[in-house]
């Protein structure tokens with residue numbers, strides 16, 4: 001049989017479990033996961049190889065109506081992913097209420113690209129409810145298989161994988177077969193820190209924070225990393241640092257432990273907090289942080 005290969009772009013509203021699904025399908029924690037919406041801000045590739053296939057997944061930010069430039073850039077990642085997919089894996093979950101207040105499902109259907117719909121988090125519902133949800137989706141996505149899954153328990157991910165494989169176009173691999181992702185170590189280091197910020201802080205702090213890796217030195221037995229947490233306003237700096245620096249210290253310790261697992265090495269991590277006023281709306285700063293905007 002000929003070799004097959006293609007881009008499977010994972011799209012859907014925030015918090016439905018896109019990143020959890022990609023990590024489960026790839027078998028590595030490439031994307032950070034939290035219970036807060038808008039955890040993913042970039043497009044992150046995860047590559048899975050078989051003897052006769054290569055699947056290039058792209059995890060993307062959740063679809064939303066942008067309110068500031070950072071979110072515009074997040075939606076640019078989504079829009080590109082809509083145009084360069086061989087297969088769109090549209091993820092929804094059993095708790096998503098208004099299934100399409102952005103009108104994006106229509107855009108996906110109208111793209112003419114083969115779609116697979118995954119209904120995630122079925123561990124949170126029962127058969128009767130699930131049947132109602134899938135019926136509504138089948139009515140909307142008439143050409144697409146609608147596959148109930150639980151990324152958390154792994155339930156039915158094999159069916160999802162088979163649906164992907166059966167639609168994968170013929171072609172040579174796009175990436176070397178030992179390559180796992182398109183991102184560098186620095187990116188994963190910054191994301192691991194951001195995950196802990198999402199976890200440890202409430203209200204606007206997670207949405208106002210960005211992590212920049214200031215230096216990343218690989219010293220044989222030790223990774224030495226210095227990172228800056230950028231916040232948008234003066235008042236946020238103290239909150240991030242916390243009383244006697246305890247909160248930032250906790251965040252750093254948690255991040256360091258995860259990094260040691262991820263990189264398989266001892267890590268020395270220094271964290272600083274800096275106010276970079278309104279960074280979320282400044283094109284030059286956003287560019288430095290790895291976001292693109294259509295200007």
Ligand SMILES: Nc1nc2c(ncn2[C@@H]2O[C@H](COP(=O)(O)OP(=O)(O)OP(=O)(O)O)[C@@H](O)[C@H]2O)c(=O)[nH]1
Pocket residue numbers: 013014015016017018019020021032033034035036037038039040041060061062063120121122123124149150151152153
């Ligand atoms: N119960 C249950 N929870 C899940 C499942 N899959 C993901 N979650 C949880 O749902 C939350 C969101 O998961 P993510 O994978 O970060 O969702 P996302 O769609 O990537 O979210 P954004 O990046 O914000 O767009 C996390 O708390 C996950 O643990 C599932 O199958 N069952």
Ligand SMILES: [Mg+2]
Pocket residue numbers: 018019020031032033039040059060061062
């Ligand atoms: Mg995500």
